[in-house]
Structures are given as C-alpha cells and as structure tokens.
Amino acid sequence: MIANNRLLFPKKEARLYMAFMYVTFISLFVGGLMGLLQTLVRSGKYTLPFNIDYYTILTVHGVILGLVLTTYFIIGFQFSLMGKTVGISDKQLKVAWLSFWVMIVGTIMTAVTILVGEASVLYTFYAPLRAHPAFYIGLALVIIGSWIAAFVNFRQLYVWKKAHKGQKSPLLAFMVTINMLMWFIASLGVASSVLIQFIPWSLGYAETINVLMSRTLFWYFGHPLVYFWLLPAYMAWYALIPRIIGGKLFSDSLARMSFILLLMFSIPVGFHHQLTEPGINPTWKFIQVVLTFMVVIPTLMTAFSIFATFETTGRKKGYTSLFGWFKKLPWKDVRFLAPFIGMVAFIPGGAGGIVNASHQMNALIHNTIWVTGHFHLTAATTVILTFFGIAYWLVPHLTGRRLTPKLNKLGIIQTFIWTIGMTIMSGAMHIQGLLGGPRRSNFSSYAGGEQVETWVHYQLAQAIGGSILFIAILLMVYLFIQLAFFAPRGVEEYPIAEEEADAEPTPKILENWYLWVGITIALILFAYTIPVFDILKHSPPGSAPFDWPIGR
Numbered sequence: 085m086i087a088n089n090r091l092l093f094p095k096k097e098a099r100l101y102m103a104f105m106y107v108t109f110i111s112l113f114v115g116g117l118m119g120l121l122q123t124l125v126r127s128g129k130y131t132l133p134f135n136i137d138y139y140t141i142l143t144v145h146g147v148i149l150g151l152v153l154t155t156y157f158i159i160g161f162q163f164s165l166m167g168k169t170v171g172i173s174d175k176q177l178k179v180a181w182l183s184f185w186v187m188i189v190g191t192i193m194t195a196v197t198i199l200v201g202e203a204s205v206l207y208t209f210y211a212p213l214r215a216h217p218a219f220y221i222g223l224a225l226v227i228i229g230s231w232i233a234a235f236v237n238f239r240q241l242y243v244w245k246k247a248h249k250g251q252k253s254p255l256l257a258f259m260v261t262i263n264m265l266m267w268f269i270a271s272l273g274v275a276s277s278v279l280i281q282f283i284p285w286s287l288g289y290a291e292t293i294n295v296l297m298s299r300t301l302f303w304y305f306g307h308p309l310v311y312f313w314l315l316p317a318y319m320a321w322y323a324l325i326p327r328i329i330g331g332k333l334f335s336d337s338l339a340r341m342s343f344i345l346l347l348m349f350s351i352p353v354g355f356h357h358q359l360t361e362p363g364i365n366p367t368w369k370f371i372q373v374v375l376t377f378m379v380v381i382p383t384l385m386t387a388f389s390i391f392a393t394f395e396t397t398g399r400k401k402g403y404t405s406l407f408g409w410f411k412k413l414p415w416k417d418v419r420f421l422a423p424f425i426g427m428v429a430f431i432p433g434g435a436g437g438i439v440n441a442s443h444q445m446n447a448l449i450h451n452t453i454w455v456t457g458h459f460h461l462t463a464a465t466t467v468i469l470t471f472f473g474i475a476y477w478l479v480p481h482l483t484g485r486r487l488t489p490k491l492n493k494l495g496i497i498q499t500f501i502w503t504i505g506m507t508i509m510s511g512a513m514h515i516q517g518l519l520g521g522p523r524r525s526n527f528s529s530y531a532g533g534e535q536v537e538t539w540v541h542y543q544l545a546q547a548i549g550g551s552i553l554f555i556a557i558l559l560m561v562y563l564f565i566q567l568a569f570f571a572p573r574g575v576e577e578y579p580i581a582e583e584e585a586d587a588e589p590t591p592k593i594l595e596n597w598y599l600w601v602g603i604t605i606a607l608i609l610f611a612y613t614i615p616v617f618d619i620l621k622h623s624p625p626g627s628a629p630f631d632w633p634i635g636r
C-alpha cells in the first residue's frame with residue numbers, strides 16, 4: 085500500500101475535499117436542530133411556532149442527515165482516500181468539481197421544496213404521498229452528481245492500474261471502488277423509480293402510481309444505502325485505525341474479501357424492509373431474509389479483524405497479560421476513541437438489526453419507534469462517531485492545521501456527550517417501540533388510549549436525550565470551525581496503515597472485478613426478477629396522489 089506518499093495535498097485538491105466537508109457540517113447543524121425540535125414536539129410539552137408543520141421538520145431532518153450529510157462526507161472522504169493512494173489528475177479534478185456542483189444544485193432544489201412545505205414526504209418519500217416535482221428532480225440531480233463522482237473514482241483506479249501493471253491496487257482505493265460500485269448498482273433502482281414513476285406522476289402526466297413497485301425500487305436501494313454509509317466507517321476501522329493505535333494492517337486479503345461479500349449481499353435484501361407488505365410472495369421474502377443474514381458474515385469478519393488488530397498491536401508493544409493490551413489502547417486520542425465507541429454501539433445496533441430481519445419479531449417492531457432507535461445506534465452512532473473520528477484528523481490535514489491537545493480534549497468531551505445523549509434517546513426509543521409507540525408520527529394522546537399511558541413517558545426521555553445530543557452537535561460544529569479556520573498551522577498526519585513486512589500475498593482473484601460484479605448481478609437477478617414481474621402483473625390499480633398538508 086502507498087502510505088503517506090505526500091505530506092499534504094496540493095491546495096487545489098484540498099479545496100475540493102473541503103467543499104464536501106463544509107456541506108457536511110452545515111447539514112449537521114441544520115439537521116440536528118430539526119432533530120431537537122422533533123423530540124421536543126413528541127414530548128407533548130412543546131408546540132412549533134409560526135404554524136410550522138411537524139412533518140416538514142421531520143422530512144428536513146431525515147433528508148439532511150440521512151441523505152445529504154452522509155453522501156457529502158462519504159464522497160469527500162473517499163475522494164481524499166483516492167487522492168492519497170492512487171492520485172487524481174487535473175482533468176479528473178475538474179469532473180469531480182462537476183459532481184459537486186450537480187449535487188449542490190440538486191440539494192438546494194430539494195431543500196427549498198421541503199422548507200416551503202411542498203415536500204413533507206419524509207426521507208423515504210413513500211407513494212402515494214406526493215411532493216412537488218422539484219423535490220424529485222432535485223433528488224435525481226443529487227444521484228446523478230454522485231454517479232459522476234463514482235465514475236471519477238473508477239477512472240482514478242483504472243489509470244493507476246494501467247501505470248502499475250501486475251501490482252495489486254492500494255487497499256483503500258479498492259474499498260472505495262467497491263463502495264461506489266455498490267452505490268451505483270443500488271441507486272439505479274431509486275433513480276428509475278424517480279424518473280419513470282414519481283416525476284411524471286408529480287407533474288400530472290400519470291394519474292396514478294404503482295405503490296408497491298415504488299417501495300420495492302426504493303428498498304432495493306434503501307438497504308445498500310445503509311451499507312454505503314457503513315463501508316467508509318469500515319475503511320477507517322480496517323486501514324486507518326491500526327495506524328492510529330501504532331499497529332499494522334491485520335490482513336489485506338480478509339479486508340478485501342469482506343468488502344466483496346458486502347458488495348454481493350448488501351443489495352438483494354430490500355424485502356426485509358417490506359416484510360409486512362402484502363403483494364410480495366413470502367417465499368421471496370424468505371430468500372431475501374436468508375441473504376440478509378449472509379451480510380452479517382462480513383460484518384462479523386470485520387469485528388474479528390478489529391479485535392485481532394487491537395490485540396496483536398498491544399502484544400507487539402510487550403503487553404503479555406490477558407487484557408493488558410486492551411488497557412493500553414490510546415483512550416485519550418479522540419481519533420481512536422470516537423470510532424471505538426462507534427464500534428461498541430454496533431453490538432446492540434447490529435443485534436437490533438437481526439431482530440428486525442427475523443420475520444416474526446419484525447411483526448412486533450415494524451413501524452414502531454424501535455426502528456428509529458435501531459438506526460440512531462447504527463447510523464447516528466456507529467457511522468457518525470466514526471466520521472467524526474475521521475474529521476478530527478482529515479479537516480486539519482486538508483487545511484494545513486493541527487489537532488491540538490486542547491481540541492483533542494474537547495473532542496473527547498464531545499464524544500462522551502454524544503454517547504450519553506444517544507444512549508438515553510435511543511434506549512428510550514427501543515423500549516417505547518416494544519410497547520407499541522409508533523414511528524413517523526406527531527405527538528398524539530390517541531384520544532386517551534390505555535396503551536399510550538405505558539409509553540408516553542419515554543417520549544420525555546427522548547427529548548432529554550435529544551437536547552443533550554444537540555449540545556454535542558454544537559460542540560462538533562465549533563470543533564469543525566476551529567480545525568478548518570483557527571487551529572495552529574502544521575501538518576496533521578493522514579494515518580494510512582501499512583501491511584506487515586512478512587504479510588501473505590493477496591490472492592489475485594480478489595481483484596477480478598468481472599467475477600465479483602457478475603456474481604452480484606446474478607444474485608440481484610435471482611432475488612428480484614420473479615417478484616418484480618409478479619408485482620407488475622398482479623398489482624392492484626395504482627393510487628391517486630395524496631398531498632400533505634391536506635388541501636395543499
């Protein structure tokens with residue numbers, strides 16, 4: 085692997101990567117504020133001013149944090165990984181800027197449409213709820229922009245391979261390529277639904293929409309979407325954290341194999357979000373649930389690999405007792421601590437995912453706020469804390485500044501505040517969900533329904549957790565501003581781990597793209613062809629649009 089081959093990026097490159105970071109942290113502030121407002125409203129003790137609609141802020145929250153923050157951070161971070169490992173030419177840089185601006189135009193269109201109350205359809209934009217066409221067109225542009233980024237990444241690796249015939253590609257460049265391949269193949273589903281179904285329907289060219297088809301195409305994209313968020317965190321766990329703790333890469337081959345398995349099994353599993361949906365044959369739901377459990381395997385490989393890295397690094401440093409190496413991990417380094425807490429959160433988060441994927445248990449938690457608790461552990465803790473851990477060194481590296489001991493300390497405080505807030509909020513969501521509390525829903529006493537009494541208090545706990553989280557968000561935004569503009573000048577390391585000198589060679593087959601993409605496509609065709617034809621043939625009549633707020 086080429087590690088740290090250039091101390092700092094040339095300014096023109098750094099500017100591109102930072103552009104993605106600015107959007108990320110603006111999104112964090114806006115989306116976080118909306119989250120705070122939501123938990124306050126759901127506590128039943130607060131009403132939004134100026135007639136602002138709850139579902140408008142819920143949509144802003146989901147879209148800005150789930151789609152905008154994540155996509156911009158990931159693409160910016162991945163561009164930097166590619167720049168560091170395989171390089172970027174001037175021409176590629178120009179096209180990369182094009183991807184950024186196309187995404188920005190799309191984001192602004194979507195954001196404005198939501199903010200003026202014309203698209204209160206939540207981030208899943210389930211039909212038959214209808215938004216203004218500008219919402220869907222904006223989303224389509226964001227996707228197109230991200231495709232341009234994907235093709236720049238593919239090109240970067242291709243050019244490097246041509247210049248380094250016979251050599252294995254740098255691990256991080258390989259991982260970025262897998263993630264963007266997954267993103268491209270998956271987003272074809274949502275893009276076709278937006279282009280063929282939603283845009284003509286919202287413009288009035290089609291009177292009705294096939295609801296089941298639109299949801300199926302959404303979830304064909306929706307599950308790989310969550311892995312698109314997770315894989316950059318895995319990139320850091322596999323190939324960056326070892327360097328931060330003073331160790332080496334555990335196994336290049338294992339890391340590549342787990343990414344290949346994630347590519348193959350992340351896509352043909354969307355039905356596990358539709359287990360309660362009528363109109364899909366249970367056999368196909370069962371098949372996709374089996375495939376869902378296959379995704380757990382590379383995740384467990386990742387857990388094994390991380391633990392092994394921690395232990396071997398500690399033992400090499402001379403800690404011989406059973407857990408001595410564990411105590412000596414760099415707990416006071418926020419670049420390690422934040423992702424580590426993310427890893428720990430993935431244990432209950434992942435266990436919750438396995439509950440969700442199990443058909444019978446899914447019947448208990450589907451559409452309850454348990455699911456919201458699940459993704460605040462996985463996405464908003466595991467993934468986001470790892471992203472913060474990355475930002476602590478990436479942002480100063482890009483701006484030519486340093487993470488000072490004082491900022492590091494503030495980062496540690498930030499991580500703890502986030503963890504406390506999220507534990508309270510997500511814990512309360514899980515319990516309330518088990519008691520039947522709904523998700524995607526404004527505060528309601530349900531006309532004094534008896535069951536409500538059992539869970540209504542947990543909404544107060546969510547508001548307390550949400551308020552603590554908002555303090556953590558403010559602190560993170562402050563830290564970002566410091567690292568981007570005010571921290572002392574210097575060189576912050578871009579920590580890429582190296583392989584052991586005597587590492588086993590990586591089998592060439594792991595870079596056989598035709599083989600892995602071929603198997604991925606075969607699995608998708610197997611899991612989706614018959615059910616999709618079934619849906620097309622046997623769907624009930626399409627639905628006329630529903631507009632929210634009613635009478636819009």
Ligand code: HAS
Binds near residue numbers: 208387437
């Ligand atoms: Fe999920 C719903 C199933 C993972 C995100 N999920 C969602 C939604 C989101 C989301 C956003 O089957 C809501 C969508 C909506 O709006 O409707 N999910 C799973 C399964 C997994 C899973 C089986 N989800 C994630 C990840 C996400 C995410 C990752 C974001 C990043 N999820 C579901 C299902 C639903 C669902 C259903 C639909 C529910 C419904 O009915 O609506 C698995 O991939 C999880 C596998 C993970 C593990 C954990 C391994 C642990 C590791 C940590 C290692 C730590 C170490 C350190 C080594 C098995 C890797 C330890 C140190 C110590 C000291 C202990």
